[in-house]
Amino acid sequence: MSAELKRAYEIGTEIGRGRFGTVYRCVSTETGEAFAVKSIEKALLSDDVDRECIEREAKIAQLAAAGNPHAVQVHAVYEDEAWLHVVMELCPGPDLFDRISRRGSPLSEAEAAAVMAPLMEAVAVCHRRGVAHRDIKPDNVLFDERGCLKLADFGSAECFGDGRPMRGLVGTPHYVAPEVVAGRDYDEKVDVWSAGVVLYVMLSGVPPFYGDTAVEIFEAVLRANLRFPTRNFRAVSPAAKDLLRRMLCKDVSRRFSADQVLGHPWITSGEGTRAAEEPT
Template sequence: MCETTILKNKYQMCEEIGRGRFGIISRCFCPSKNAFFACKTIRKDLLADDSTDRECLQNEPKIMQLLSLSPHPNILHLHDVYDSDDSLSMILDLCHPSTLYDRLSSSRPLLTEPKSAALLSQLLSALAHCHRLGVVHRDVKPDNILFDAHDPSRLKLADFGSAAWLGEDGGRLSGVVGTPYYVAPEVLLGREYNEKVDVWSAGVVLYVMLAGIPPFYGETVEEIFEAVIRGNLRFPPRVFREVSKEAKDLLRKMICRDASRRISAEQALRHPWILSGGEVTPID
């Protein structure tokens, strides 16, 4: 019996809830579990044999299977994989259709410090879990942060197509991977790097949550990369006038150009601003 037939026997496909370059995401129902899930199906014929996208296709289920052996509430869980000659289907947690990017795009006024701290705490918890298992996400950004369909306040880190495993000896990685506004400078400089690249990206996510703009920007991708490499972190008064010194301190420690001085996800979780839930003394 082929993988596609097994998939259809176990899951009842419902409506389409998302679409990407190479496939679709559908809501599906599993009668044996009496529960709804998301089915991400990617067509292999749309991928070039030597493309980075094909490498991501092979990589994502392997990384997610590793993470799913030790499930974390803030990481998208992989329940089943069906790999056929024509397509790859992954059965995942069902999430709310809007991402953190969508929430930030429609959030006026900007998120409060307590709301930002609650979201960052969950993201850091997910990253700390990944890093303990030797997994580096390498593309942390608002677009890859989803929310549980049953509990919209619960964040779910998703899209592990660019992720990599450091190995049991805590090795180093190489290769330019990531998204312009969020990628760490050591990646762009062609150096070997480790899990600290995820902390940089999470720090940029926090900056965007508090300011509504990224810390490093430009008119072109090249200009953005140049700004990231310079790593000149600033807090424009017109934007950060009401942001606490504790939040700024955490941003400086996460968006630190020197990776050896950049704090880890575990250390960031113990930062006073996170421990207080973003509840700080108002600025006079």
């Protein structure tokens, strides 16, 4: 690790490990405040493409997070010839994936709405700044010590704008949008699709498109045959199902934007906090 980082922070235990680096808990030697630091040893990167990826991640994370209350904040970046360290806000609580898994049953609409509103606020800010996250899933939805939602891991993020489309199969099988799987150019609405899958999973406990292998999952995503099985959605309101249809819409031109999701009645009028009052 770089000497400059060690002067500024006391490095603690490992709390995570990813494709390019290891995450440690650390404490500021000046203030005593706790943070997380992602440390990447450049010698372990296989090629220039990997090096470019980790350098871009740090820059994009700073762009997306600054002033974005529901994105993990980047506090400092330290780099020398051997190391890249990104000091970030510490989010010690279980992530959304763990919360759903430990619960063993779907979230209520009130609970799901309390997650979806700040998640889409984070996504909307990113999109206004020309950043697409491209890997929204429960594992990347964290919570700080106060329980405030924080969108994390911008390792797959990309900048867009000026009519430039994005390309490349990026994301996680159950959550990736059909236009990504199809190999077509795509835009930032891939994040809305992924967030729609997160909402579906929260309300039902199962993914909308599934299979036994990645190939089978991708085939189901491409078909995009959205259904609401009675056994899983009996108590889910018409408003919630309407929002899901608009987020998980295969036609990108008709799919909601992040701002449109925030303006939907299920988010704005409290319909998401009540059970369905009529059959669908």
